[in-house]
Amino acid sequence: MFNQSLDKLIQRKNSLVCVGLDSDIHKIPKSLLSEMDPLYTFNKAIIEATSDFAVAYKLNIAFYESLGIAGWELLERTLAIMPRGVLLIADAKRADIENTARKYAETFFTTYAFDAMTIIPYMGMDSVTPFLEYEDKGVFLVTLSSNAGSTDFQFLKSDGIPLYQSVAQKAVEWNFLYGNCGLVVGGTHTTEIREIRDTAPDLPFLIPGIGAQGGNLEKVIEYATDPQGRAALINSSRTVIYASPERDFAEAAHSRAKQLRDQINVLITVHKNPGLLGQN
Amino acid sequence: MFNQSLDKLIQRKNSLVCVGLDSDIHKIPKSLLSEMDPLYTFNKAIIEATSDFAVAYKLNIAFYESLGIAGWELLERTLAIMPRGVLLIADAKRADIENTARKYAETFFTTYAFDAMTIIPYMGMDSVTPFLEYEDKGVFLVTLSSNAGSTDFQFLKSDGIPLYQSVAQKAVEWNFLYGNCGLVVGGTHTTEIREIRDTAPDLPFLIPGIGAQGGNLEKVIEYATDPQGRAALINSSRTVIYASPERDFAEAAHSRAKQLRDQINVLITVHKNPGLLGQN
Numbered sequence: 001m002f003n004q005s006l007d008k009l010i011q012r013k014n015s016l017v018c019v020g021l022d023s024d025i026h027k028i029p030k031s032l033l034s035e036m037d038p039l040y041t042f043n044k045a046i047i048e049a050t051s052d053f054a055v056a057y058k059l060n061i062a063f064y065e066s067l068g069i070a071g072w073e074l075l076e077r078t079l080a081i082m083p084r085g086v087l088l089i090a091d092a093k094r095a096d097i098e099n100t101a102r103k104y105a106e107t108f109f110t111t112y113a114f115d116a117m118t119i120i121p122y123m124g125m126d127s128v129t130p131f132l133e134y135e136d137k138g139v140f141l142v143t144l145s146s147n148a149g150s151t152d153f154q155f156l157k158s159d160g161i162p163l164y165q166s167v168a169q170k171a172v173e174w175n176f177l178y179g180n181c182g183l184v185v186g187g188t189h190t191t192e193i194r195e196i197r198d199t200a201p202d203l204p205f206l207i208p209g210i211g212a213q214g215g216n217l218e219k220v221i222e223y224a225t226d227p228q229g230r231a232a233l234i235n236s237s238r239t240v241i242y243a244s245p246e247r248d249f250a251e252a253a254h255s256r257a258k259q260l261r262d263q264i265n266v267l268i269t270v271h272k273n274p275g276l277l278g279q280n
Numbered sequence: 281m282f283n284q285s286l287d288k289l290i291q292r293k294n295s296l297v298c299v300g301l302d303s304d305i306h307k308i309p310k311s312l313l314s315e316m317d318p319l320y321t322f323n324k325a326i327i328e329a330t331s332d333f334a335v336a337y338k339l340n341i342a343f344y345e346s347l348g349i350a351g352w353e354l355l356e357r358t359l360a361i362m363p364r365g366v367l368l369i370a371d372a373k374r375a376d377i378e379n380t381a382r383k384y385a386e387t388f389f390t391t392y393a394f395d396a397m398t399i400i401p402y403m404g405m406d407s408v409t410p411f412l413e414y415e416d417k418g419v420f421l422v423t424l425s426s427n428a429g430s431t432d433f434q435f436l437k438s439d440g441i442p443l444y445q446s447v448a449q450k451a452v453e454w455n456f457l458y459g460n461c462g463l464v465v466g467g468t469h470t471t472e473i474r475e476i477r478d479t480a481p482d483l484p485f486l487i488p489g490i491g492a493q494g495g496n497l498e499k500v501i502e503y504a505t506d507p508q509g510r511a512a513l514i515n516s517s518r519t520v521i522y523a524s525p526e527r528d529f530a531e532a533a534h535s536r537a538k539q540l541r542d543q544i545n546v547l548i549t550v551h552k553n554p555g556l557l558g559q560n
Contacts, residue, residue, distance in 0.1 A: 022380070062376060062383035065345075068391045069352050076349075095373050095400050096342060097427040097493075100302070103342035111348045120375050122402045122422065124429020142402065147377040149404020152450060156438035163436065163443065170432060213377075 002116065002138040002180035006204055009087060010055055010230050016268075017261045018056040018089065018206065020237025021046065021078065022063050027242055029249045042249075043078045046241050049254040053261040056087035056233050058206075059114075079112060087233075089206070090117040093142060097123065101130040109134045118142060118184055118206070121167050128174060135178040138204070143167045143196060146186025146209030164192065168199040175203055182206060185224065187215025187234070194223035205232045211239030221267040229268030236260055282396065282418040282460035286484055289367060290335055290510050295541045296548075298336040298369065298486065300517025301326065301358065302343050307522055309529045322529075323358045326521050329534040333541040336367035336513050338486075339394075359392060367395045367513075369486070373422060375400040381410040389414045398422060398464055398486070401447050408454060415458040418484070423447045423476060426466025426489030444472065448479040455483055462486060465504065467495025467514070474503035485512045491519030501547040509548030516540055 010016060023039050023046075032038040047057065059078065064071035082088060090112065094104040108117045109131075116138030119131055131139040144154055144164040154164045161169075168183060175181035183200060185193050187209035197205070205224050209215040217234070225232045240260065244252030290296060303319050303326075312318040327337065339358065344351035362368060370392065374384040388397045389411075396418030399411055411419040424434055424444040434444045441449075448463060455461035463480060465473050467489035477485070485504050489495040497514070505512045520540065524532030 060376075060380055060383075062374070062380045062387065066383040066387040066391055068387075069349050069356075072349050072352060091376075093375050093400075094342070095375075095422075096340075096371075097425065097488075100340055100342045103340075103346040107342065107346040107348075111346055120373075120400045120402050122400050122433060123425045123427060124432030124434070126427050126429040127425075128429070142375075145377065145403045145407075147403060147406050149406040149408070152404030153402060153443065153446060154404070156436070156443065156446060158436035158438050158443075163433065163438075166433060166436060208377075 001178070002136055003175070003182065003202070003204055004179065005136070006087065006138060007230055009085070013055040013085070014265065015053055015055045015261045016225070016230070016232055016234045016264050017054050017257060018058050018233040018235040019046070019050050019054045019240050019257060020058045020060060020091070020208070020235050021241065022060040022237040023241065024063055029245050029247065031247045039074050040077055043074070044081055045250040046253050047081060047083070049250040050240065050257040051083045051086060053257040054086055056089055057082065058089040058091045058235055058237070060237070061090055061092040075112065087115045089140070090114040093118050093120050095120040095123050095127055098126045098130055101127050105131045105134060109137050116140060116182070121170070125170070125174065129177070132174060132178050132180060135180060138180050138182055140182040140184045140206045141167060141171050143171065143183040144185050144189055144192055146188045146213050146215065150186065150189070165195065165199055168196045171203060172200050184208065187220045188213055190216055190219035190223055193220060197224055201226065202231065206235060207232055208235045210234055211236045217263060218267055221264055222271040225268060225272065227272060229272035234260070234264055281458070282416055283455070283462065283482070283484055284459065285416070286367065286418060287510055289365070293335040293365070294545065295333055295335045296505070296510070296512055296514045296544050297334050297537060297541045298338050298513040298515040299326070299330050299334045299520050299537060300338045300340060300371070300488070300515050301521065302340040302517040303521065304343055309525050309527065311527045319354055320357055323354070324361055325530040326533050327361060327363070329530040330520065330537040331363045331366060333537040334366055336369055337362065338369040338371045338515055338517070340517070341370055341372040355392065369420070370394040370397040373398050373400050375403050375407055377403065378406045378410055381407050385411045385414060389417050396420060401450070405450070405454065409457070412454060412458050412460060415460060418460050418462055420462040420464045420486045421447060421451050423451065423463040424465050424469055424472055426468045426493050426495065430466060430469070445475065445479055448476045451483060452480050464488065467500045468493055470496055470499035470503055473500060477504055481506065482511065486515060487512055488515045490514055491516045497543060498547055501544055502551040505548060505552065507552060509552035514540070514544055
């Protein structure tokens with residue numbers, strides 16, 4: 001039951017922060033470029049600087065596989081230095097028919113021991129179950145993406161129900177199998193996040209789009225978390241990891257991650273514990 | 281203009297056959313397991329045995345990346361022995377927001393020099409354009425998949441139009457940009473293939489689902505090819521590459537690929553050149 005384990009982890013760490021390691025040689029501080037292995041040095045420094053505040057790290061697989069074999073080696077070495085007690089998410093957005101989906105699941109859950117991964121659900125249930133069958137692993141279905149193109153198909157209504165809601169409804173059904181299904185919901189769509197939370201009250205949400213993409217953190221916390229202020233991972237990639245282009249990048253990432261965790265926790269207190277607020 | 285180049289290649293090779301290299305250590309002939317590098321030996325033998333009849337090879341990326349770095353090495357070595365004059369398709373089904381999509385495009389079009397790749401269009405136009413911008417590369421959008429789960433979302437109707445048709449309509453628009461957009465349409469859905477061909481008369485179709493998945497080859501040729509009997513790639517993976525589990529696997533693959541090419545060409549003559557048929 002991945003979703004239960006995630007909930008315990010969130011409580012223990014008292015954080016909803018997910019740090020996205022979209023590590024890019026063109027964006028890391030110039031001062032690192034003289035290092036033997038600049039991206040590894042960068043990842044290591046960012047992880048050490050943020051692990052007190054992050055409940056999860058999301059590795060954007062595109063940034064690694066685009067480097068070829070060196071990228072997969074970087075991925076392996078990065079996973080090897082992750083501290084215990086954080087969730088490791090492969091943001092891989094894979095999808096295919098069953099026999100192929102099994103291979104993708106094997107890649108991220110066995111070959112690389114990620115705890116969770118992202119999936120595109122366009123191809124339906126039999127393309128998703130090979131991932132769900134790893135019962136202790138989390139499967140986040142891209143339901144409503146954070147980008148402008150999300151309006152092309154995801155908002156198409158069938159019998160009055162937008163596609164993203166049909167995906168959320170199916171995810172609720174599929175979650176009954178093993179209790180390990182979650183949703184990716186873009187933080188740029190605050191109205192829709194509220195609707196999706198109504199449809200899927202218990203599923204964990206992985207929420208990109210805060211920060212560089214402009215999502216409203218307060219609305220996201222109010223609408224996306226469950227009544228206890230949990231069941232959500234708020235991802236920040238560029239805003240945290242590239243908080244400073246200078247030699248102080250790790251300190252800057254530390255401060256930004258701490259600030260984000262604290263902001264979120266204050267917002268949870270404000271929106272989810274009105275009793276507490278009333279005492280002030 | 282990828283689509284024009286593809287058309288010329290199809291004419292030159294007089295074949296619509298795409299061989300899918302879903303190479304799996306558990307399925308290749310047992311006799312190869314004593315080789316130093318069984319999967320490479322298998323791929324090499326299959327390519328040599330089928331390249332007279334295949335206009336394209338489709339590498340199912342899941343089968344390679346699930347092996348970790350050894351799999352990417354296998355992929356590289358397999359690409360290195362491909363003959364000239366065949367199209368190399370990365371069946372990767374990637375998708376993400378723009379800055380990430382750029383990295384995936386870089387992976388398959390630059391790091392590995394594939395000629396075309398498959399994409400899941402769920403996230404809309406800005407997730408697809410980074411691929412399309414490689415003007416001489418082909419981008420096949422998964423429109424209607426061959427599996428049972430295709431009914432979960434792809435058949436949902438909005439204003440009477442099923443989602444797969446909305447994708448096809450958008451693909452026609454997006455193809456105006458660079459002339460390099462194609463569609464993946466499962467060969468198991470013959471009625472719908474006809475509708476999609478009406479919507480997208482000029483786009484090339486990549487058609488899985490013939491063979492192991494049970495698609496009807498005659499209907500597919502009749503409905504999916506253009507009036508000249510072109511603009512389609514008929515993929516066969518398991519049926520060709522695992523045509524025999526014995527030492528004669530390469531000869532068996534040779535025969536099966538030749539048979540498939542010839543069957544297709546006869547069906548094209550029957551369905552697309554009624555004048556010729558009338559002379560018999």
